[in-house]
Amino acid sequence: DAGVIQSPRHEVTEMGQEVTLRCKPISGHDYLFWYRQTMMRGLELLIYFNNNVPIDDSGMPEDRFSAKMPNASFSTLKIQPSEPRDSAVYFCASSLGLAGGFRETQYFGPGTRLLVL
């Protein structure tokens, strides 16, 4: 398997523009996670899905952020409008969950480096 795939790898945009980050999880994994990493706050979970359904979005910072998972092989994280403080590395991760609970390792993608000017 190619692992978790994220695109784009780098994104530079201007304040106010819409940004869409994309993720393809490992085939067969039924959990998908979006994280954000900054120097100040470290790694933070934004939202995660189980079987394409959002389970916990308490980490989403504002209404400007939204995430979707239309099918088992694709998810998007959208920021509209973007602001300079959104500059960070955004990671997608996936894992194989077992019935009755989550036990498995999370596998991370390479990340998208976002710079909002």
Place this chain on the structure above:
Amino acid sequence: KQEVTQIPAALSVPEGENLVLNCSFTDSAIYNLQWFRQDPGKGLTSLLLIQSSQREQTSGRLNASLDKSSGRSTLYIAASQPGDSATYLCAVNTGGTSYGKLTFGQGTILTVHP
């Protein structure tokens, strides 16, 4: 709210040394704990996962231990090599209604010099 702390923040050792990285967490009711490695500009690579019922896990030169009651985990690296240089992150899964939700420490930056 779960908080995860890693000590030291940075560590520099000569090649061949055995070393220990520390991780502590405030809520001992955890589901599992994971150690990750992150290379500069890259994503995270999972090293070891310890379930709450386990005391340790080993993979090659790596050994991770877990003491739930004291809220601590250690990552032991034997015979360190320059290729081990990276940031090591500890992450705790508190489980319950937060299945899958990992809380990360700030990491330990390890440098192994030849």
